[in-house]
Amino acid sequence: MTTSTTPASAGTRAGAEVRLESLRRSYGAVPALDGLDLVLHPGELVALLGPSGCGKTTALRLVAGLEDADSGRVVVGGRDVTRLPASRRDMGMVFQAYSLFPHMTSLENVAFGLRLRGQAARERHRRAGEVLELVGLSAQADRYPHQMSGGQQQRVALARALAIQPTVLLLDEPLSALDAKVRAQLRDEIRRVQLEVGITTLFVTHDQEEALAVADRVGVMNSGRLEQVGSPTDVYHRPATPFVAEFVGLSNKLPATVADGSAEVLGVRLPLVDPRAEPGAALAVVRPESVGLTPAEGDGPLVGTVVATSFLGAVSRVRVDLGPVGTVLAQLPTAEAGRFAPGARARIGLRPEPVVVVRPHE
């Protein structure tokens, strides 16, 4: 897709800072958000990532004004908008479900917000056309939602959200209803458009690949609280908590002994992400890509039997049964993984990368 639209012609305002301060929200006795603090810097894309029910969508809906906070504040560009209704918050939102108005064409959908702002027909249609071009759908301007694919509908929804030149863009799992290929395309598209217009964006998703791929920073949520906020690399390689270590990416939990700021795992000493971890028996969370395999004969503490391999394209995952230790998952280049058919004997090796340790009961 080609587009010649520049940030200036897209016309969206420069991003504003968004502050969520001690936001709390409960549904009956169940707390959905338990004192959420988060700052989105101007023009930044922050992804809120977490399992279902962790409170990420609630946080987004509180920012949008679609729900009221029990306590706490939402401050946008220095202005407290906590008590403002959704219609006066000046935020663009793309929903998980297809949300285009079925009785309007793409162009009418995109122009809807501008019409509410009293823009003249000619001006709003020009602007709507411009934003449709930004998302590469100017040829679909006269199509109704039912005449478009899911991906096209979500792109129109993105254009509609951007057309009103909002101060903040809110994306509530906008890709979850799409198939894998369209999802990856649109994910990149969203990032391109966000960078092009420089709008502060809060992106809620349960798909870690999506979050890690598009966000400047990722906030991992659990039980209504933020466990960690950091760059995708930090969140993946330096998880702040056991939950983050286990939730983001695949991991093996291997028996370890913590001592002197490092952990001994299967006879190998590995550095700790948090050197202050208490000494004693623990489980080390080891990424599959930190596990190496070599063909082996005979027995030994690090030798096991390959029980399954999964082909994932450029890489493959191999599961090795180590007996009393359990199974260990290794991720290898596919060419290398070809040597480890189910039933083969393999020796595992651990790369000396920092690991997170959890206590056995956690």
Place this chain on the structure above:
Amino acid sequence: MTAPPHLGPAATSLATAPERTGAGLHARRLRRRKMVRGVLLAAFAAFFGIPLLALVEFSTRERGAGGGRTLEAWKAIPQYPGLPEAIVASLQLAALTSVGALFLLVPTMVWVRLRLPRLSRLVEFLCLLPLTIPAIVLVVGWAPLYLWINYFTPRTYQSTPLVLTFAYVVLVLPYAYRTLDSGLSAIDVRTLSEAARSLGASWATVLLRVIAPNLGPAILNAALLSVALVLGEFTVASLLNYVNVQVAMNAIGQAEARVAVAVAAGALMSVFLLLFLLSFVGRGPRRVRSTR
């Protein structure tokens, strides 16, 4: 389909046999379906058409022996004392009831869906309640209320049957509720309204520009059912001493059966025509318009 050469012509005929059988089966099914459709259509046409034809036949029959045809009864409709007024009143009542029921139900149902989903069962129960209560019981309850309504109504309007609108809105609630409920279930009210709200729409705009246009067929059907019910309503109007078309027809029927039957036939044909027209409006093809 051609069979592989080593299998020979026998295989060819075997290979094509299932194809022929499948096509034949499909054609037979289609024929049977068409026949069932035709029989059902004929049965329904007879069920509705024969009484209507009988009404027309009776209302156009000349008095006395001889069996000639005359439009005398039909021509007498506009001249019959009180009848044109009753027809106008019923039409007005139908319009007012439809509008009243829609104004009451659409915002309430949308609001309950969006903000008070816990009340949906209660609202449904209240709306369906009139269906379970006999009209005579309703009238006994309403009679004192109508005394108060008359008490507060200016003298010139006291005998107007239009006050029946209040009662008729209650009577049409179950039908209008069911129709609108299925219409609302067919669209994602929450997402559409939240999308509109996030774009800056007030609740009124959400209702009028986003929800209502997508409820078009349901609103039309609810209006149609309301109109049909009001045009055929007799018990409540009669017992509350108001004159609508059914009450007038009943009165005429005591003295002039042919005119009463002509009015009945006319009313039925009008409702059928209305239903026919509304069904086309409701499912009209969605045009691809240009807004440029």
